[in-house]
Amino acid sequence: MRIKKVSPSELLGRPLNEIEKRYAPKELYISGSMKIPLPGPRVAIVGTRSPSEQGKRDAMEITKKLVEQGVIIVSGLARGIDTVAHKTAIEYGGKTIAVLGTPLNKVYPKENKSLQDLIMREHLAVTQYPIGCITKPKHFVLRNRTMALLSDASIIVEAGETSGVISQGWETLRLGKPLFLWKLLMGRDLGWAKDMMRYGALKLKNIKDVDFVIEEIFPALEGTVDIKGLEIKI
Amino acid sequence: MIRLLEIRYASLLSYCPRDSSEKGEIAKRVMRAIKNESPVSSKFGELFASEFIAKTLKEIIDKDENFKDFLGENPVLIPVPRHSPIKKYSLWPSLQIAKAMEREGIGTVRPILERIEAVPRSSMSSPESRPSPTTHYKSMAIKRIPTISRDVILVDDLVTRGHTFIASAWHVCEAFPDVEVRAFAAMRTVSNRLEFKELFDPVIGRITYRPEYDDCLRRPS
Numbered sequence: 001m002r003i004k005k006v007s008p009s010e011l012l013g014r015p016l017n018e019i020e021k022r023y024a025p026k027e028l029y030i031s032g033s034m035k036i037p038l039p040g041p042r043v044a045i046v047g048t049r050s051p052s053e054q055g056k057r058d059a060m061e062i063t064k065k066l067v068e069q070g071v072i073i074v075s076g077l078a079r080g081i082d083t084v085a086h087k088t089a090i091e092y093g094g095k096t097i098a099v100l101g102t103p104l105n106k107v108y109p110k111e112n113k114s115l116q117d118l119i120m121r122e123h124l125a126v127t128q129y130p131i132g133c134i135t136k137p138k139h140f141v142l143r144n145r146t147m148a149l150l151s152d153a154s155i156i157v158e159a160g161e162t163s164g165v166i167s168q169g170w171e172t173l174r175l176g177k178p179l180f181l182w183k184l185l186m187g188r189d190l191g192w193a194k195d196m197m198r199y200g201a202l203k204l205k206n207i208k209d210v211d212f213v214i215e216e217i218f219p220a221l222e223g224t225v226d227i228k229g230l231e232i233k234i
Numbered sequence: 235m236i237r238l239l240e241i242r243y244a245s246l247l248s249y250c251p252r253d254s255s256e257k258g259e260i261a262k263r264v265m266r267a268i269k270n271e272s273p274v275s276s277k278f279g280e281l282f283a284s285e286f287i288a289k290t291l292k293e294i295i296d297k298d299e300n301f302k303d304f305l306g307e308n309p310v311l312i313p314v315p316r317h318s319p320i321k322k323y324s325l326w327p328s329l330q331i332a333k334a335m336e337r338e339g340i341g342t343v344r345p346i347l348e349r350i351e352a353v354p355r356s357s358m359s360s361p362e363s364r365p366s367p368t369t370h371y372k373s374m375a376i377k378r379i380p381t382i383s384r385d386v387i388l389v390d391d392l393v394t395r396g397h398t399f400i401a402s403a404w405h406v407c408e409a410f411p412d413v414e415v416r417a418f419a420a421m422r423t424v425s426n427r428l429e430f431k432e433l434f435d436p437v438i439g440r441i442t443y444r445p446e447y448d449d450c451l452r453r454p455s
Contacts, residue, residue: 017271017282019325174318176270177326200318200352224273224280225263232277232290232434 001120003104003131008149011126013037014224016149019175023145025128030097032124035094040098040220044147044172045225046165047081047157047182055158055184056205059084062155062182065210067094071217074099074151076143077116077125078164079109081157086115090123095124099147100127101140108135125148132147144168152217153178154194155204156185166192173199178216182202235371236407237443241400243417243452244304244438246290250430251423261433262281267421268391272329284327287420288334288350294436295340297383304416304438306385314390314402315374318352330421341387347376347402354437364394366448370401382410393419396441396450417441428453 008024009015014037016024029187030036034218043066045059048161059081073089077081077098089096098119100108103218104127107113112206119125123168128146144164156205159165172179179201185193186203204210249261252396265273267283274286281289295302313328320326330342353365365373388402397419406415422437424430439454 014273015280015282017325017330018273019323096340145352170321174321174324176327197320197350200316200355204354205300219259219263219266220269221263221266221272224275225260226268226275227260227264227433228275228277230260230276230433 001031001104004028005100007037008157010032011036011038016159020149021170021197024149025142025146028126028128028146029104029130029176029207030124031120033122034124035164038080038097038150039205040222042072042074042150043153043217044151044168045085045157046075046144046147046154046161046168047078047079048163049078051080051158052184055081056084058182058184059157060088061207062210063088064092065090065207066213069214071214072097074147075143076101076140076147077112077119079111081144083112083115086119088120088177091129096123098123098125098148099143099186101129101143102135103127103131105131106135119158126172133221140164141167145171146174148172150175152221155182155213158184159190161190163194169196169201173201176209178202178213180213236404236411237445238400238403239406240402240442241415241417242304242438243393243396243419244301244436245419245422245440246287246294247421247433248424248430249421250425250427250434250437251325252425253430254426257290257390259434265392265421269327271327273327273335284313284334284446286332287387288338292338292340298436299437300342300438303423304341304417305387309341309385309387310382310405311335311343311387311389312347312402313343313345313421313446314388314398315347315349315420317347317349317355320397328389331391332389332397336337344379344382346379347405348375348377349373350375365397367404367443367450369444370398371404374401376409378403378409382413383414386410386413387390388415388419389418390419391418392421392423393452394423396452399441400443400450424455426455
């Protein structure tokens with residue numbers, strides 16, 4: 001396992017703006033074969049650890065559609081929706097990034113060891129926690145903020161009233177990036193989902209609506225936009 | 235409610251959502267950089283998008299009398315709200331641009347307009363179902379400050395039809411009836427691919443409200 005230490009700015013290939021800097025970790029530890037700075041666009045697909053069968057099917061469909069457009073799938077390697085997102089991306093020939101709440105030499109949950117190994121070999125695993133760091137529950141919350149930073153948009157597929165993805169949703173909105181809530185979240189009377197809609201989260205009613213996600217993230221912003229060669233004519 | 239029927243506007247850059255030529259793609263990337271406050275590498279070096287806009291605008295003011303007259307002497311810069319309410323420490327591209335303009339000596343920022351209720355985003359609405367100026371007006375509020383006696387420039391990242399600008403102007407005119415309100419957008423949307431020339435395309439024009447349709451026409455488009 002080869003681990004490299006990079007700053008978020010090196011990973012994204014651009015300096016962070018003042019809003020991004022507020023909660024960005026100082027350094028990140030990465031392992032994998034993806035090129036650095038990261039290619040794009042990247043969309044986070046996240047959700048509950050105990051999804052319904054419908055939730056799993058929907059996460060799979062959404063992931064498949066994005067992968068077909070060349071989108072890199074970001075998730076947190078947790079049980080449930082995260083695992084479906086990573087596995088579907090790999091199965092359909094796409095690329096995936098796992099943002100972990102543990103150091104790179106630890107696996108949580110244990111059943112995802114082979115998936116994490118594969119991602120660390122052929123895709124990319126990222127964490128803000130160095131080897132030796134004792135994992136605490138709050139690390140997974142902070143990991144979700146980092147996931148929002150590294151993604152161009154986030155989609156929450158299915159979650160409960162106290163899901164860990166809530167922090168990711170708010171951070172996505174704070175960073176001014178598009179946050180999409182999948183239809184399964186509607187009609188469940190989730191207070192946080194209603195609040196997020198009030199603050200600009202967008203509803204995805206069906207798989208066709210994933211086109212809106214694609215419209216929002218293309219053309220990909222990879223590093224700094226270069227217009228040095230263009231003349232300002234007045 | 236004071237319904238201004240027309241305001242003057244200026245913009246620096248342009249992009250066309252339907253143009254996928256090389257020029258069109260560059261313009262779209264710059265549009266995304268402005269919306270995300272990402273860096274742009276130009277003849278000024280690597281700067282965040284807001285700083286790049288402010289420096290370019292400063293250069294134009296120094297060379298072009300029309301732009302200098304348009305902006306006036308030390309105007310009050312009021313950033314236009316995003317499409318939904320925002321929490322503290324959130325990205326607000328219009329505020330970033332206004333602050334960068336202030337640092338270049340182009341006016342004084344007063345972030346007094348706020349969104350109190352989300353409106354549908356243009357990107358997820360068909361042209362006919364985009365929020366009207368009246369919908370925008372009802373979804374915003376103005377924070378009272380003692381007084382504004384100078385000209386006001388509304389600042390936004392992107393102008394499409396001008397609905398947000400005209401609704402913002404209504405609020406400002408209602409609170410401060412004696413000031414003249416104009417609008418500045420970093421970038422304008424050119425819907426017709428044949429009318430899109432290039433990224434740098436500074437214009438001064440007008441946004442006209444049509445009460446019979448509750449919409450706006452922006453010229454040049």
